[in-house]
Amino acid sequence: MFSAQPSTTSHPTPTPTAVPPPATLTDLLLAAVEHHPDSGLRHCHGAAHLGYEDQSHPELLDRARRILTGLRARGLRPRDRIVIALDRAQDFLPTFWAAVLGGFLPCPLAVPAGDPAALTERLRHVGALLGGPLTVTNAALADRLPPAAHRQVVRLEEFDGAEPAEELHRAAPGDTAVLMLTSGSSRAPKAVMLSHAALLSSMVAKNGHQRLTAADTTLNWVSFDHVAALLECHLLPLSTGSRQVHAPAAAVLDDPLEFLRLIDRHGVTMTFSPNFLLGLVAAAAGRLTATGESLDLGRLRHVISGGEAVVVPTGEAFLRVLAPYGLAPDALWPAFGMTETCAGSVYSRGEFPEADRGAEFAGLGTPVAGLRMRVVDEAGRVLPEGEAGELQLRGPMVTTGYFNDPRATVEAFTDDGWFRSGDLGRIEDGRLTLVGRSKDSVIVNGVSYFSHDIEAVLERLDGVTPTQVAAFPTRPADSDTEQLVIAFTPDLPVGDEAGLHGVMTAVRSTVVMHWGFRPALVLPLPAEAFPKTSLGKIQRSHMRRGLESGAYEDHRRAAADLRQRMLGGHTPPEGPVERVIAEIYAELFGVDPAAISATASFFDLGGTSLDILRLRAKVAQRLGVTGLAVVTVLTASTVRALAALVTGRIRTGTGSDTGRHPYDPVVPLQTSGAKTPLFCVHPGVGEVLVFVGLATYFAGDRPFYALRARGFNDGEKPFASYPQMVDAYVDAIRARQPHGPYALAGYSYGASVAFEIAKVLESEGERVDFVGSFNLPPHIKYRMEELDFTETATHLASFLDLIDKEQAALLPATLRGLPKETQVARLIALAPAARLAELDLDEGRFAAWAEVADALTDLGRGYEPAGTVRAMSVFHAEPLRGTREDWLEHQLRRWDEHTTGPNRYLEVPGEHHTLMGARHVAAFQAILRRELDRCMAGADAARAAGGRVRTSLAGGNEK
Incomplete structure (x- = not known):
């Protein structure tokens, strides 16, 4: 397989017209099997050097038939819906074809990495939309879903060993072949219906521009919930007998140069890349020169670039830096397509960059055969050539509508049958150029995020005025992708700077936790700065123009100054290692390196546990220190402290982080704010990563210290007794804050430890005004x-x-x-x-x-609770077992036996293990902070008035 020459197998026919073109996708696959049996798919294991496995077209068909047998055994019948939640191409594609061959309706679903709660929520919505479909996934993912979901979930491994199905469903050309969700990011996507006829018309039309043959090789690294992966990079090459290479997305996104290595190693002639990857590749290409790595890109005929606008300087840089490796000067093809138009349907074929010199964004070229375009004004009147208006489309490759959503279908089409794209564009000499969007969304790294989805989550945060939140895009001149701006009106007393900084941090953290990327700008604005229609709708496009014209510059500068003050001012980095670490922090958090202080904490800047992985990779890449341990970042989170440890590794020549660190129980997760610090004790697993997301919400409000168990560092022994642990924690707390009033809390197991710490402190004459239990009763023995x-x-x-x-x-x-x-x-x-x-x-x-x-x-x-403290605040979530009511009444309320005053019992959302997870942390932190403010009001007021206890922003001792 994958020989240099295409198959020459002869299939005699009376005349060329005796073989009709495929009428359905089933015909398409069978034709590939018959006419191109030696071609097929290559599934890469990861980076280019990690190997691959080949799968011929007949082997693809055979596995699909076997999966079809298994699906039919589950009782599926034609027109039944199937959600395919499989992230590997070698699993997804045979399952997709099994659904097609059985007449089922496959719906690809993105698989969120390491986030079963997000997958469960996504399955819940899609299940409701599609009417209780069967979900096909793998055992590892299925086992991470809640038991209630298992009734509608089947593991792909269950079909191993099944006999191949003999009978195939014969669909009609007009039947729906696949359901594609409109956005992998939206909380309420629509399911686009694409028929066999539309897909096959699209393949023929696409190839009128692309001219693929059986001698071509395509590369795909995009997940199959994206329409370009399934259509542009699978069905199109399948229709031409071309060879296909599929690589996991992580291989490319972790190191953009792998995109080039895969092209070189597999002789790729066509591939796909959004603009953001073009920028990443161009920026990383200097490493090729530094290492002398040799690549041959001379066989790459064209790179389709869609999903977001191609920035002309970015595309030019991509072509320029790769020219020495044989890339043709016209190899980049800016393109336009939507899920509703079967992916790419307008291509700038060989026209870039000559046709776009001096422009900000590249033109998109001409439509494929059969696709008609027009531009209309707000009244629906067709505009003359060159004038900008709403882009509308019509042709055989355009969807008939949205599954189970007649209202959205009606709204998507004009009375005379044209599809409303939602984009603003103009047409000149038959070439399309987009100038904006009429639908409110933000496209970040090729993925659309709907403004109203983001706003609906953020307006529920404390300190944010409901209906006064706007999420809209901006694109700085030097950016390779759009960036998100969040504008909001604070619901706070005038002059409450600490509160405002806390809300800004909460907004930023919530976006990161829900959608996985940071807003470029969080902008507090007065209510009158929000332009609205007569019906009260915020005009986001007006706000974008205002931002980019400088109308909000004073507010922007004030927000930046506030953030800098709350982070403790600016200390310039010194020496090459500090400067490199500062540059890495700046890259991670999307800020100017000059704004990063040497005393800036990774967590104060908004770092999450996910960012630790990216930090490790960048330190290894830039400084040669590999295996940076999580504890290193936890305990040395500032630029200066981390640089000192990295410098030590470099000087000793070890090149790795050994994990040998002196034991200090206190981990400063958030050090800014003038209020009394909160000390949180670890759960029974001993580690404090669970607090990272929660701590970000305290920025500018009160320091947040976590207490970490002993025994994680090399050669370090765990505590030998409970009193030894408590005494160690008391000493560590008093080293940070010599005198009370104190605020203590513990999660799960840590609640009993916090209780014991409070007893010791009170016995020493100190005041403890807050003792919090995060869902644990006093009796744990x-x-x-x-x-x-x-x-x-x-x-x-x-x-x-x-x-x-x-x-x-x-x-x-x-x-x-x-x-x-x-x-x-x-x-x-x-x-x-x-x-x-x-x-x-x-x-x-x-x-x-x-x-x-x-x-x-x-x-x-051996632990038995004894004695009392003044009072407890008990936060209760769903327990590990039993009902919440029983848990509260018969277990948690036993804290009343161990306090001299009344306790407070506060309900928080989520389960025991998820109350601080991405889905619930915003609600939990609001409840926790309100309770802390209530309990610590006197102490916080005294500190604000210049009392004897002062918090050190650098995380040192307090005096």
Whole structure:
């Protein structure tokens, strides 16, 4: 397979016209099998050097037939819907074809990496939209879903060994072939119906421009929920007998140069890239020169660039820096297409960059055969050539509408049958140029995010005025993609700078946690700065123009000054390592390197646990220090502290982070703010990563310190007794804050520890005004006695999202009695690779972590609560087992036995393991901060008035 020459197998026919063109996708696949049996698909394992596996067209058909047998055995019939949640091409494509061959309606769904809650929520919505479809996924993903979802979920592995189906469904050309969701980011996407006839018309039309043959090789690295991956990079080459190379997205996004290496290694002649990747490749290409790496890009005939506007300087730089490697000067083809138009339908073929010199954005060229374009004004009148208006489209490749959404279908078309694209454009000499969008959305790195989705989440935050939130795009002159701006009116007392900074941080953190990227600008504005229609709708396009014309410059500058003050001022980095670390921080957080202070904390700047992985990669790439441990970032989070540790690795020549750090229980996750610090004790797993997202909401309000167990560092022994642990934590807290009033809290196991710390502090004559329990009763001995090493290790794996709750319940019975190292190996084998990478875990590190957790469990077996504190604030979520009511009344309220004053019991959303997760943390932090402010009002007022206790912004001792 993948020989240099296309197949020459002869298939005699009476005349060329005796073989009709395919009428359905089934005909398309069967034709590829018959006429191009030696061609097919190459599935890369990752980076170019990691190898691949080939799959011929007949092998693709055979596996699809076997999966079809399994689906039919589940009772599926033609027209039934199937959600395909599979991230590997070698799994997705045979499953897609099984659905087509059976007459089912496949709907590709993006698989969020390491986030089962997000996948569950996405499945819930799509399930409601499609009327209870079957979801096909793999065992690892299925096992991470809640048990209630399993009734509608089937594991692909269940079909292994099935016999290939003989009978195939014969669809009509007008039947719907696939349902494509309009956006992988929207919380309420629509399902676009694409028929067999539309798809096949599109393939023929596309190839009128692209001219692929059986001698071509295409490359795809985009997930199959994106219409370009399925149509442009699979169905199109399938229709021409071209060879296809499919690589995982992470291989390219983790190192953009892998895009070029894959092209070189596999002789690629056509591929796809949004503008943001063009920019990343151009920026990274200097490394090729530095290392002398040799690449041959001479066979690459064209790169289709769609999904977002091509910035002319970015495209020019891409072509320029890759010219020495053989890339043709006209190889970049800016293109336009939508899910509703079967992906690419307008191409600038060989016209870029000559036709676009001096422009900001590239023109998009001419439409494929059969597609008609027009531009109309607000009244629907067709505009003359060159005038800008709404772009409307018509042709055989345009969708007939949206599944189960007649209202959206009607709204998408004009009375005379033209599809409303939602884009603003102009047509000159038959060439299309886009000038904006009439639909309110932001396109970041090729993905659309709808403004109203973002606003609906943010307006629920404390301190944000409902209906006074606007999410809109901007694109700085030097940016390769659009950036998100969030404007809002604060709901705060005038002059409350700390409160305003906290709200700005909450807005930024919420966007990161929900959508995975940072807004470029969070802009507080007075209500009168929001232009609105007569019906009260915010005019986002007017706000964008205002921002880009400088109308909000005073507000923008004031927000930047406030943030800088709250972060403790600016200390310029010194020396080459500090400057490189500052540059890395700036890249991670999308700010000017000159704005990064040497005393700026990774977490104060908005760093998350996900960012730690990116930080590790950049430090290895730029400074040669590999394996940067999570604890290094946790305990040395400022530019200066991290640079000092990295410099030590460089000087000793180790080139790696050994993880040997002096033990200090206190991890400063957030150090700004003038209020009394909050000290939070770790849960039973001993680590404090669970607090990272929560701590960001305290920026500018009060410092947030986490207490980390002993035993994680190399050669470090876990605590030998419960009193030893408590005394160590008391000493560490008093080193940071010598005198009260104190604010303490603990999550799960940590609540009992926080209670004991409070008792010691009160016995020493100090005041403790807040003691918080995050969903734990005072009596834990009975639970600790249930846990042996097997239960503890399994619980730890579940806590870290390596396995799901159901696995955690079932696995101990199969693991108990095996050697510890075998138990660890089996748990790690079940974990998603992306989650292990995110947490920097392997068998050795997980085993060490499990030993720490087991040691803490052992301490808890002998723990009996005694004595009292003044009062407790108990935050209750769904328990691990039983009902919330029973949990509250018969377990949590036993804290009343251990306080001299009345306790408060506060309900928070989520379950025990998810109350601080991405979905619930914004609501939880608001409840927690209100309660803290109530309890600490007197102490906070005294500090504000210049009392004896002052918080050190640098995280040092307080005096």
